[in-house]
Amino acid sequence: MTATLANPLAARDHARAMAGTVVDAMPVLPPVADDLPADVAAEDLLWEETIAAGGYATRRLKRGTRLRLIDVKGDACASLLLFNAEMTAERLNVADTVKVQWNAYLGQGKLLLSDMGRVLMSFIEDGAGTHDCFSGTSNAATNATKYGEGSNSGPFPSGRDRFLLGAAKYGLQRRDVHPCVNLFKGTAIAADGTIEPKIGPYEPGRALVLRAEMDVIVVIANCPHVLDPRDNWTVTPLRVTAWRGPVTPPDDPIRIATPEGLRAFQNVEDYFRR
Amino acid sequence: MSTDPHLSGLTGTVVHDAIVPARAPWLHHVAAGQTLRIVDLEGNQAVDFLLYSTDDDAERYSAQDTVAAQGNLFLREGTVLRSNEGRPMMTIAATSVDYHDTIGGACSCESNTLRYGHHTKSEHACVENFLEANLLEGRGKRDIVSNINFFMNVPVEPDGSLGIVDGISAPGLTVDLHAEMDVTVVVSNCPQINNPCNGFNPTPVRMIVTA
Numbered sequence A: 001m002t003a004t005l006a007n008p009l010a011a012r013d014h015a016r017a018m019a020g021t022v023v024d025a026m027p028v029l030p031p032v033a034d035d036l037p038a039d040v041a042a043e044d045l046l047w048e049e050t051i052a053a054g055g056y057a058t059r060r061l062k063r064g065t066r067l068r069l070i071d072v073k074g075d076a077c078a079s080l081l082l083f084n085a086e087m088t089a090e091r092l093n094v095a096d097t098v099k100v101q102w103n104a105y106l107g108q109g110k111l112l113l114s115d116m117g118r119v120l121m122s123f124i125e126d127g128a129g130t131h132d133c134f135s136g137t138s139n140a141a142t143n144a145t146k147y148g149e150g151s152n153s154g155p156f157p158s159g160r161d162r163f164l165l166g167a168a169k170y171g172l173q174r175r176d177v178h179p180c181v182n183l184f185k186g187t188a189i190a191a192d193g194t195i196e197p198k199i200g201p202y203e204p205g206r207a208l209v210l211r212a213e214m215d216v217i218v219v220i221a222n223c224p225h226v227l228d229p230r231d232n233w234t235v236t237p238l239r240v241t242a243w244r245g246p247v248t249p250p251d252d253p254i255r256i257a258t259p260e261g262l263r264a265f266q267n268v269e270d271y272f273r274r
Numbered sequence B: 001m002s003t004d005p006h007l008s009g010l011t012g013t014v015v016h017d018a019i020v021p022a023r024a025p026w027l028h029h030v031a032a033g034q035t036l037r038i039v040d041l042e043g044n045q046a047v048d049f050l051l052y053s054t055d056d057d058a059e060r061y062s063a064q065d066t067v068a069a070q071g072n073l074f075l076r077e078g079t080v081l082r083s084n085e086g087r088p089m090m091t092i093a094a095t096s097v098d099y100h101d102t103i104g105g106a107c108s109c110e111s112n113t114l115r116y117g118h119h120t121k122s123e124h125a126c127v128e129n130f131l132e133a134n135l136l137e138g139r140g141k142r143d144i145v146s147n148i149n150f151f152m153n154v155p156v157e158p159d160g161s162l163g164i165v166d167g168i169s170a171p172g173l174t175v176d177l178h179a180e181m182d183v184t185v186v187v188s189n190c191p192q193i194n195n196p197c198n199g200f201n202p203t204p205v206r207m208i209v210t211a
Helices: A006-016 A094-100 A140-149 A157-167 A257-269 B063-070 B108-115 B125-137
Strands: A043-051 A058-063 A066-071 A079-083 A111-113 A121-127 A181-183 A184-188 A195-198 A206-212 A215-223 A238-243 B015-019 B025-030 B036-040 B047-053 B080-082 B088-095 B148-150 B173-179 B183-189 B205-210
Touching: A006 A257, A043 A058, A043 B173, A058 A157, A058 A238, A066 A121, A079 A121, A079 A157, A079 B173, A094 A157, A094 B108, A121 B205, A140 B063, A157 A215, A215 A238, A257 B108, B015 B025, B015 B036, B025 B125, B025 B205, B047 B125, B108 B125, B125 B183
Parallel strands: none
Antiparallel strands: A043 A238, A058 A215, A066 A206, A066 A238, A079 A181, A079 A215, A111 A121, A121 A206, A184 A195, B015 B205, B025 B183, B036 B173, B036 B205, B047 B148, B047 B183, B080 B088, B088 B173
């Protein structure tokens, strides 16, 4: 092997011979998906990627874009950061998300709110119902304690370290990795404040669809939930699909569901009045 | 022997003692080993609270790391306030209030428009205080994360219903925070007048640091 790669052209041929390799976790370019909703045209497909166990992905999505996440094998944990793509100092605010909606739990019809009184994304479909606004994600120290290793370069990377890399791809820094929400892995809160993890594993194929209400940058890390009780670092791939869609119309049932949410949409519409 | 009841139980020398007026920000550097006591002078006054590592302010208080590490949302005596890198920043050494909040966040002009209506946009808010104080040291909007609300009560009902309700604090109650590293404390003495967090009447609090 060493001998045959001893010159640049041999190395080139070796590298090129890899083309067309298909693995479980990878992006598909151009995107292809055979399970789009019936009313979505194939040419509106924007993004098709399977994020590896322990992997991450990040992408800019235009207002109106639908983002579908599928927990392919039942053990994915989609930890999510959100930024306003044109002004990244505006980002997801988990405290405002629960406080403004007067509820601790995410699901169908719920909004992901920014720190500027606007809705970044909304849940237009939720086939999971087990999500988490409170626990955040693992970091190198918690993974080292729990699994004996926690670095990006090791076998058990942490959610925070994945976020750091994903955010850095858009020029962001440590101070930009803000509190996250976790999708597919959930928590319930007991009366005394105890956080009860809802980790599964669940049946394969649970899906949810988020709608971008602003131009956003999403950073998704797929690492074990920080309160996963299992001794072994356990996580399975996460499939991501996005397609174009219309901007939310005035009579949208999620837009008008609550007075607080309506004002969040009105603030978005005001922001885009230009 | 001091007769000041607000100093009761504190050991060491008082190195800083300040009244934070109602509605005002406060920033102070607390060295590792020192204790910060916050006194709710008139009762039911939310004290919105952020922490930064003085040596490296990209490391800061993390509500999520703090509650995940203890498996509980409420901050009580013994709670370790953790950073976004999982390190202990301060410990609640003692408190005469049952628990404190860290899920309710800080009020802002913008979130006030959602919670109460656009007529409240011009009212003063905690994020304004956090920004004003942080800007003095080169931090800005990107540095404002989920905070602690000392003396504030945010229960979560079985169906997930959640809200800021009448406080469980009272005049003269305190929380004592032991610094585990050199920390920069940034406080907003909450000016909110549209919910019960301040009894609809913002009041002063006292900050006492002992070494």
